[in-house]
């Protein structure tokens with residue numbers, strides 16, 4: 001379980017971009033974080049994995065306070081937090097298998113990493129996960145020979161190789177076509193339930209958030225102003241979060257094929 005309390009982040013002397021966020025996410029739970037550009041969504045995810053230092057507050061993952069950690073303890077805690085990126089963050093010239101095994105780098109020795117001598121159990125786990133997400137046949141292909149959807153599956157498997165206790169996804173579908181986006185959202189949803197993994201997804205596409213997650217958290221200017229079920233995410237909530245900016249007609253309707261975005265592009 002992830003428990004965030006009074007999380008505040010201020011960059012330099014600017015106005016805080018996160019203003020006392022409280023959020024509790026159970027295992028298996030897929031939560032969409034929505035909000036206009038600059039609302040603080042990425043900052044929130046990056047505070048959780050400590051890529052950004054929180055100014056104050058508490059972030060507890062399965063009983064461990066992450067904010068207090070330093071050095072080796074922080075590195076060990078970070079391997080328990082998988083991250084999936086908008087741009088996939090793969091190493092193009094490496095094979096799919098090599099990219100996937102990069103998820104084990106926090107666990108193997110420097111020698112094993114440099115000589116690429118990963119334990120057999122890691123390789124078996126990699127194949128099991130690649131089969132699960134449908135990319136095992138590409139194990140020896142270079143990452144840059146894959147389509148966007150396949151590349152994102154590699155990114156998901158790499159994150160799962162960390163044996164994470166929490167999965168963070170920062171706009172995981174923003175670089176993908178609508179159909180592939182939906183497949184990736186469905187994959188994240190089913191993996192959360194199969195692996196009992198809490199998943200937080202920053203997403204601009206409100207229709208997809210409503211269809212593929214069970215809870216929506218809406219940020220505005222660093223404050224949480226909506227936290228509820230997709231069915232309760234109505235025009236009023238949309239207006240509160242996006243400040244009256246006109247949303248696409250289908251933004252509040254559940255639609256497996258809806259793909260229009262609210263946020264960046266609409267603003």
Ligand SMILES: Nc1ncnc2c1ncn2[C@@H]1O[C@H](COP(=O)(O)OP(=O)(O)OP(=O)(O)O)[C@@H](O)[C@H]1O
Nearest residue numbers: 011017035036037038039040041042043044263264
């Ligand atoms: N490293 C930084 N230094 C200073 N200000 C920053 C930094 N990173 C983000 N900010 C500011 O913090 C605010 C929140 O940014 P953040 O990227 O978290 O928003 P977001 O909701 O993820 O936006 P987007 O949807 O555009 O990615 C913005 O005003 C941004 O300019």
